[in-house]
Amino acid sequence: MPVIRKHLIRPETIDRIFKVLTLAGVLPAMLLILGFFAQLGWNALPAFREFGVGFIFSTDWDPVMNSYGALPAIVGTLVTTFTALLIAVPLSFVTALFLVETRGWLGQVLSYGVDLLAAIPSIIYGLWGLFFLVPFMQLHVQPYLTWIPFFGKNYNGFGFATAGFILAVMILPFICAIMRDVFKMTPAILKEAAYGCGTTRWETTIDVTMRYGARGLLGGIFLGLGRAAGETMAVLFVIGNSPGIPKALFDSGTTISATLASNFAEADGMFRHVLFALGLILLLLSLGIQVLAQWWLNYSTRKVQGSK
Amino acid sequence: MKQFRKKPIFRRKLLDMSVRVFSLLTLCFALFCMGWILWATFSHGIKSINWDFLINPSKPWGLPRNGIANAILGSLLVTAGAAAISVPPAILGGIYLAEFGRNTRLGNYLRFGANIMMGIPSIITGLFIYAILVVPTGNFSGFAGSVALAVIMFPIILRTTEDILLMIPDSLRESSLALGMSRARATLKIICRAGRTGLVTGILLAVARAAGETAPLLFTAMWSDAWPTHYFTQPTANLPVLINEYATNSPYEGVHSMGWGAALLVTFAILGMNIFCRLIFKDPKHD
Numbered sequence: 001m002p003v004i005r006k007h008l009i010r011p012e013t014i015d016r017i018f019k020v021l022t023l024a025g026v027l028p029a030m031l032l033i034l035g036f037f038a039q040l041g042w043n044a045l046p047a048f049r050e051f052g053v054g055f056i057f058s059t060d061w062d063p064v065m066n067s068y069g070a071l072p073a074i075v076g077t078l079v080t081t082f083t084a085l086l087i088a089v090p091l092s093f094v095t096a097l098f099l100v101e102t103r104g105w106l107g108q109v110l111s112y113g114v115d116l117l118a119a120i121p122s123i124i125y126g127l128w129g130l131f132f133l134v135p136f137m138q139l140h141v142q143p144y145l146t147w148i149p150f151f152g153k154n155y156n157g158f159g160f161a162t163a164g165f166i167l168a169v170m171i172l173p174f175i176c177a178i179m180r181d182v183f184k185m186t187p188a189i190l191k192e193a194a195y196g197c198g199t200t201r202w203e204t205t206i207d208v209t210m211r212y213g214a215r216g217l218l219g220g221i222f223l224g225l226g227r228a229a230g231e232t233m234a235v236l237f238v239i240g241n242s243p244g245i246p247k248a249l250f251d252s253g254t255t256i257s258a259t260l261a262s263n264f265a266e267a268d269g270m271f272r273h274v275l276f277a278l279g280l281i282l283l284l285l286s287l288g289i290q291v292l293a294q295w296w297l298n299y300s301t302r303k304v305q306g307s308k
Numbered sequence: 309m310k311q312f313r314k315k316p317i318f319r320r321k322l323l324d325m326s327v328r329v330f331s332l333l334t335l336c337f338a339l340f341c342m343g344w345i346l347w348a349t350f351s352h353g354i355k356s357i358n359w360d361f362l363i364n365p366s367k368p369w370g371l372p373r374n375g376i377a378n379a380i381l382g383s384l385l386v387t388a389g390a391a392a393i394s395v396p397p398a399i400l401g402g403i404y405l406a407e408f409g410r411n412t413r414l415g416n417y418l419r420f421g422a423n424i425m426m427g428i429p430s431i432i433t434g435l436f437i438y439a440i441l442v443v444p445t446g447n448f449s450g451f452a453g454s455v456a457l458a459v460i461m462f463p464i465i466l467r468t469t470e471d472i473l474l475m476i477p478d479s480l481r482e483s484s485l486a487l488g489m490s491r492a493r494a495t496l497k498i499i500c501r502a503g504r505t506g507l508v509t510g511i512l513l514a515v516a517r518a519a520g521e522t523a524p525l526l527f528t529a530m531w532s533d534a535w536p537t538h539y540f541t542q543p544t545a546n547l548p549v550l551i552n553e554y555a556t557n558s559p560y561e562g563v564h565s566m567g568w569g570a571a572l573l574v575t576f577a578i579l580g581m582n583i584f585c586r587l588i589f590k591d592p593k594h595d
Binding site for chain 1: 320323324328330331334335337341342344345346348349351368396397398399400401403404405407408412413417418419420422423424425427428429431432435436439440461462466488489490491492493495516517519520521522523526527530531532536541548551555556567568571573574577578579583588
């Protein structure tokens with residue numbers, strides 16, 4: 001007669017405990033996000049009470065007189081991010097195109113090379129920017145480009161052009177990786193149908209692949225946008241740290257994260273609350289981008305699935 | 309119409325060819341930038357790397373036998389602490405999302421939250437940990453730095469764990485349940501064991517990412533010249549902040565050199581970890 005073992009604890013109970021345990025592992029961390037807002041908001045409140053909502057639009061920056069405004073930093077963040085995207089998106093689009101078309105080990109090695117760009121720590125980008133790119137821009141690039149409108153006549157290597165360029169190199173591998181995935185997901189039959197009609201490779205990309213994967217491509221762009229907006233160290237070294245609104249691309253300026261990084265250690269009193277307020281603005285900005293991107297991806301996924 | 313215009317086809321082919329050339333140039337440009345960065349780090353940093361450099365702690369400039377040993381040790385401590393804090397909850401959470409939360413509303417909320425968390429700028433994380441750990445206790449500490457890095461690592465490990473576990477075919481789960489195992493046992497002993505390479509890779513990649521982060525450590529672990537003996541109560545030396553300090557806050561050329569040496573160490577350690585992970589785990593999505 002076979003012996004039937006009796007369990008000490010029933011398997012169903014073990015499973016229930018397991019499920020609760022795994023949930024308990026992840027839930028508190030998620031609630032952390034709410035904590036972010038709460039803490040930053042709490043610490044930023046005195047600044048908003050002192051300067052009001054106009055703080056966001058003011059251009060004062062006088063630590064001695066305790067008068068601050070967030071506009072230069074916000075504008076700086078927007079300008080660097082926008083410049084970086086302007087450079088990175090077309091570049092990563094064509095790079096992704098090339099990588100997807102290259103077959104075999106060469107394609108893999110090249111893809112991995114581009115991915116390695118993402119692995120380099122941001123402070124190394126900052127060092128490279130400060131010691132190599134800035135002199136290079138100052139001596140060999142900027143003197144020849146001052147005739148372009150909005151580029152500015154005064155330059156010293158630092159500024160938004162350099163910062164935007166470094167940011168572009170930093171976010172290129174991220175956007176490129178997502179675009180590669182999107183290109184690979186396009187059904188071959190659609191592309192073959194296009195080739196059968198006599199289109200060139202570029203026309204197929206524009207008319208077929210891009211239309212099919214538009215939402216994925218946009219998601220990748222949003223991802224790059226979020227990363228560029230929050231990047232601190234690389235921008236800090238090359239932005240020039242001048243608290244004014246830029247009028248030209250070669251001007252120096254500041255971004256929210258650069259202001260935070262360079263001033264927080266020695267700040268005290270109202271200045272500290274102001275920096276927290278800037279942090280809150282940056283958090284809302286990048287979170288807004290994230291939420292928008294997530295919602296957009298979910299919405300368009302549902303739309304595509306719904307129409308099937 | 310008997311006459312076919314030659315021009316449009318020519319123009320279309322020209323456009324196609326120029327885009328192809330442009331893509332090749334862009335790719336070369338991206339690889340060139342990476343090569344430039346790596347070469348710059350190597351050429352400037354290699355001068356400083358010697359045995360003394362790696363063994364001695366940092367001192368004010370001018371004193372003999374200057375090194376970065378305390379920063380190396382500090383970085384190891386802070387990163388290890390971050391891994392200890394973030395890995396268990398993240399793995400558990402990944403298991404939850406892959407096993408119990410595949411299409412549930414709670415699972416989707418958690419995934420959404422993880423994606424949001426991944427997008428938070430690292431300096432904001434540093435600010436937040438400063439507000440909740442440094443201010444109440446009144447001192448900077450390596451522990452606070454670890455917590456900040458853990459917050460950065462957590463969503464990455466969560467997502468990769470879930471992805472790895474989802475890649476394991478359901479037939480494995482079904483067969484182990486058919487044998488009478490509890491879900492817990494099946495998940496831990498069978499599924500996780502099947503995906504252990506991927507899980508370890510995910511953790512290593514997150515560690516590599518956190519090891520290079522500077523901004524969160526600026527206001528939490530800060531910097532010090534001492535050996536990292538008081539992990540919970542004193543600022544802890546670490547490599548990224550050292551690089552920042554030496555490269556930008558000092559007028560001496562020699563100090564800059566040391567900063568580059570530290571940068572070389574960090575860069576090649578992180579790149580090495582990345583390449584190692586890629587070699588031992590071939591991600592089928594990216595093949």
